[in-house]
Amino acid sequence: MGSLQTPDLPPSNLPSIVLVHPTQKELHATRTLNGESWRHELSLPAYLRRETHLENQDLTKNGGITCWILVDGLAEPNKRPILASCESLRKRALIAREDGKVEESISHGIGSVFCNPEFRHRGYAQRMIEELATKLDTHQQAAGQKAYFTVLYSDIGKTFYSRRGWHAFPSSHIALPPVSDEQEGTFPCINTRPLYSHDLAKLCEQDERILREKMSTNMPSDSKIRVALIPDVHTMTWHHAREEFAAKELLNRAPEIKGAYVKTDSGDQVWCIWTRMFGPDNTLHILRFMIEGETLAHSGEHEPRNLEHSDHSRVRAARAVLQAAQLEAGKWPMQQVEIWNPTPLVILAARQINPSIRVIHREEESITSLRWHGDPGEHTKVEWLLNEKYGWC
Ligand SMILES: CC(C)(COP(=O)(O)OP(=O)(O)OC[C@H]1O[C@@H](n2cnc3c(N)ncnc32)[C@H](O)[C@@H]1OP(=O)(O)O)[C@@H](O)C(=O)NCCC(=O)NCCS
Numbered sequence: 001m002g003s004l005q006t007p008d009l010p011p012s013n014l015p016s017i018v019l020v021h022p023t024q025k026e027l028h029a030t031r032t033l034n035g036e037s038w039r040h041e042l043s044l045p046a047y048l049r050r051e052t053h054l055e056n057q058d059l060t061k062n063g064g065i066t067c068w069i070l071v072d073g074l075a076e077p078n079k080r081p082i083l084a085s086c087e088s089l090r091k092r093a094l095i096a097r098e099d100g101k102v103e104e105s106i107s108h109g110i111g112s113v114f115c116n117p118e119f120r121h122r123g124y125a126q127r128m129i130e131e132l133a134t135k136l137d138t139h140q141q142a143a144g145q146k147a148y149f150t151v152l153y154s155d156i157g158k159t160f161y162s163r164r165g166w167h168a169f170p171s172s173h174i175a176l177p178p179v180s181d182e183q184e185g186t187f188p189c190i191n192t193r194p195l196y197s198h199d200l201a202k203l204c205e206q207d208e209r210i211l212r213e214k215m216s217t218n219m220p221s222d223s224k225i226r227v228a229l230i231p232d233v234h235t236m237t238w239h240h241a242r243e244e245f246a247a248k249e250l251l252n253r254a255p256e257i258k259g260a261y262v263k264t265d266s267g268d269q270v271w272c273i274w275t276r277m278f279g280p281d282n283t284l285h286i287l288r289f290m291i292e293g294e295t296l297a298h299s300g301e302h303e304p305r306n307l308e309h310s311d312h313s314r315v316r317a318a319r320a321v322l323q324a325a326q327l328e329a330g331k332w333p334m335q336q337v338e339i340w341n342p343t344p345l346v347i348l349a350a351r352q353i354n355p356s357i358r359v360i361h362r363e364e365e366s367i368t369s370l371r372w373h374g375d376p377g378e379h380t381k382v383e384w385l386l387n388e389k390y391g392w393c
Pocket of ligand 1: 124125153
């Protein structure tokens, strides 16, 4: 593209620059442009249809998704240059302080941060993120209330967003290889029950109830503020709408198995909910790994503290659902199974499958980042619980 086609661009500190919602035409233009970066194997028309499909899920419809563009507020809609763009997805969240009171609140996850390649390095993305911080203080909050926290998943390292208040949190994972049908016979595993879409609502409700109980009873003695995005069914089905769209488009079949479930000898439930991500590296991601009765691990804690007797059967059950994930990955063109911020018991389970499993700490991609919108002095006290893949957007 020659510079002749580049419109006159305002300096990024121009006072009239504002963050607004795009018109339909502007949204289409934005997605047509960012599709080149994010559509991967999908054709551009399919990518545009996917984005519309994802806007109409339980999580996103009725204002659940908000599209933002940075423009000169004095310029005319549909004619103004779109200086940068992004989206925010409304998410239910829990916050617990020392007094044991658990409060539900609205949080947002930011995604699709993008600047036209011809407009880059002029400070527009920076200005957009600063404007967004102010918008998200009150966006969709009840009158007089302020957001407690918002999140994003940076693919450009830790510096850019942390300078603007979204600080990097533990961003680790473990990965296991797929297991093929031929290998299945030599792969000793406990039988697990496959999870289908219709199983998820009940399990997510249980998960939320257990999370609320844990947050209110295991209060931090060290004046931490504990926060979590609620792993609810609308969040899971948004991921599944994404995988089903891509699978139908690329492979002409839709994945039905959404996870695996098993009970330990003593009756504790262990399950994981997964999704397949089709991209440059096809990965079966564990969205949520739930081990009933597991002690609430500190975020970033990898080594188990004192293992109780019942933990050994939890580890065996966790190994079984991991193996079910490996088998499922083998039935799809998935290159690996990935588990984000695994708890000590999940790591032990993975090491029973492969003793040399290492915890990988990401430095550039998918850096889980959180902004505390409350008192700035409090941000170092924030502990992000259940910082797993389901929160990604
Ligand atoms: C990331 C992006 C939005 C930045 O837009 P921009 O308007 O050029 O950003 P700004 O001018 O405000 O700030 C530029 C700064 O962004 C940071 N940055 C941009 N791309 C980066 C990358 N790949 N890795 C690390 N930092 C990066 C740098 O600090 C850069 O500083 P520089 O100009 O001195 O090189 C743009 O490069 C883009 O759309 N990239 C493709 C999509 C993408 O990766 N989005 C981010 C998803 S988390």
